[in-house]
Amino acid sequence: MHNSFVRHRLPAILATCATSLVATIVVNPGFKPAAAFTSSLSAPSSSPSSSSPSSSSPSSCVSSSSSSCSSSSSQTVVQASASRATVSAQTQRTETKETINLISGRIASALTVSLRSLQPVKRTAADTEKSKFSASGPIFGISAGEGEYSRAVWGSYSHSWVNNDWTLLKSRSTMHTGIFGGDIKIGDNALAGMAFSYQSNDGTTSFNNGSINSASYTFTPYGAISFNDNRFVLDLMTGFGGSDTDTSRNFGISKGKYGGQQWMLATHATFSQPSGPWLLSVKGGWTSSYGWSDTFTESDGTGNAAQVAQLGEISIGTRASYSFGAFEPYIGLTFAYDPILGPSTIAASGDNLSRKEVDAVIGFDWKATDRLTASAEVSNMFFRTNESNTTVVVAGRFAF
Numbered sequence: 001m002h003n004s005f006v007r008h009r010l011p012a013i014l015a016t017c018a019t020s021l022v023a024t025i026v027v028n029p030g031f032k033p034a035a036a037f038t039s040s041l042s043a044p045s046s047s048p049s050s051s052s053p054s055s056s057s058p059s060s061c062v063s064s065s066s067s068s069c070s071s072s073s074s075q076t077v078v079q080a081s082a083s084r085a086t087v088s089a090q091t092q093r094t095e096t097k098e099t100i101n102l103i104s105g106r107i108a109s110a111l112t113v114s115l116r117s118l119q120p121v122k123r124t125a126a127d128t129e130k131s132k133f134s135a136s137g138p139i140f141g142i143s144a145g146e147g148e149y150s151r152a153v154w155g156s157y158s159h160s161w162v163n164n165d166w167t168l169l170k171s172r173s174t175m176h177t178g179i180f181g182g183d184i185k186i187g188d189n190a191l192a193g194m195a196f197s198y199q200s201n202d203g204t205t206s207f208n209n210g211s212i213n214s215a216s217y218t219f220t221p222y223g224a225i226s227f228n229d230n231r232f233v234l235d236l237m238t239g240f241g242g243s244d245t246d247t248s249r250n251f252g253i254s255k256g257k258y259g260g261q262q263w264m265l266a267t268h269a270t271f272s273q274p275s276g277p278w279l280l281s282v283k284g285g286w287t288s289s290y291g292w293s294d295t296f297t298e299s300d301g302t303g304n305a306a307q308v309a310q311l312g313e314i315s316i317g318t319r320a321s322y323s324f325g326a327f328e329p330y331i332g333l334t335f336a337y338d339p340i341l342g343p344s345t346i347a348a349s350g351d352n353l354s355r356k357e358v359d360a361v362i363g364f365d366w367k368a369t370d371r372l373t374a375s376a377e378v379s380n381m382f383f384r385t386n387e388s389n390t391t392v393v394v395a396g397r398f399a400f
Contacts, residue, residue, distance in 0.1 A: 091173065091201055091214070092262065092309050093338075094162055094389055096289045098177050099197045099218060100237065100266045102156055102393070104285070107224040107235045108270045110152065110183065110191055149371065149399035153182045156395035162203075166386040173203035173212070183222075189230075192223040197241075210249030217241045218262070233270045239263070245293070254300040260293035277323040287313045288340070312340025317359075329364040354385035363393070373397045 160175040176199065183193025196219055203212040218241030226233045240263050248255045268285035291309040298304065317334030338355040346353060363377025374396050381389040 090162060090164060090387060091175070091203075091212075092289060092291055093311055093313075094160060094175060095177065095199050095201075095216065096262075096264050096287065096311065097313075098158055098160070098175075098199075098391065099179060099195075099220060099239065100264070100287055102158075102179055102395070103181065103195055103220060103222050103237055104235055104266070104268050104270075104283075106154060106181065106183070106193075106397075107191060107222060108233050108268075108272070108281075108283075110185065111189065111224060111226040111230060111233050150185045151182070152397055152399040153180075154395065154397035155180045156393055158391050158393040160389060160391040163388045164386055165388075168207055169386075170206040171203055171212070172206070173201050175202075176200045181220075189226045190224065193221070195220045195222065205249070208249040209251050210247065210254075212245065212247050214243055214245040216243035216260075216262070218264070220264075231272055233272075234267070235270075236267045238265045243291075243293075254298045254302060256296050256298040256302075256304065258294045258296035258304070260291055262289060262291035264289040279321045279323070281319045282317070283319070283334075284316045285314070287311070287315070308342055309345065310340055310342035311338060313338045319361075321365075326367045327364060328367075330362070332361045334359045334361075354383075354387065357384040357387075358382045371399045 156177075156179045158175075158177045160173075160177070162173040162175060164171045177197060178199075179195055179197040181193055181195030183191055185191050197217065199216050199218075201212070201214045201216075203214075204210075205212055218239045220237050220239035222235065222237035224233055224235035241261070243260045243262065244257070245260065246255070246257050264287070266285060266287040268283055270281055270283040272279060272281040274280075289309075289311045293307050293309075295306045296304050313336050315334055315336040317332060319330055319332035321328050321330035336357050336359065341353075341355065359379055359381050361377055361379040363375065365373060365375045367373050374394075376394045377392075379391045379393075381387070
């Protein structure tokens, strides 16, 4: 009987599996069997026991003696896994960094200007503009400081274009981020505050003919302390929030919706050195974020297991600004490296995994009055394999 199976049934089974695999490659030229099996580490499943690679691999056809190893099954694993990895990795990284960078810039600017204002220089009305930087101190970053005032409220809006050009994760997203915050100085060298951010993401996922649309919010308390005559600032912030995501694939045939939560922690050390109208600074930091999403079932019955997204990033950068009185332009470069990434990100990215990037920024602060400051900047990400991100930010601050 064993010889009969080997001679008659086994060749038929192998032929069926080979035909299905060829059909998959023809339908999707970018399909990589190894990537499909690897990405199934975090792939959706109809039940926890069916989330293993064997549920969609050619070997399962042999064990079940059937032709269930179809191209649509293989593509479902790749599409759903990559889709959720895209949200948990690239989108989460962009949202987290935008919030943290804005708050950290706000902290450094407030403390720097606060300490500089303790050493005023007398001015006449005629030379107010040309010597303004020496009297009120240098303005630093996207939310320039407020001199002698101890309290401030501030807000910002950013618009980001986020793209991934890799075949198996090809997608484009437009992100909108609004942040509102307030803080108070404690003495001459400390600050504490709270910020609330709301972010929306409208994405098109070309790799699976679908879309990803999400909305998230984060509450972020923050604080800082400065040393050495305002030159050295240490900041710390932590945030917790939630999100809701709508996803679709196969031209809207399969739809799903799920919720999630996210926690983040970040700290930075900033050293600034003024020289006349110039302000040169160096900043190093560490960012950690941990997000998890709920299980959900798509409209076609495909089950999706809960998924965890992790990020640990170290950064080092420099910035230079020059004061023309009320107007102060600046430029900066930051290098970032991700030593920690979640298993779903690694599985979905495969050989295209990229852990490093360089961010370039150019912008200006405009001090309209002693209480009111407006700011704008444009930043762009380089050297992240197959990924691009351009962000425009406008911000305002009122001190009292």
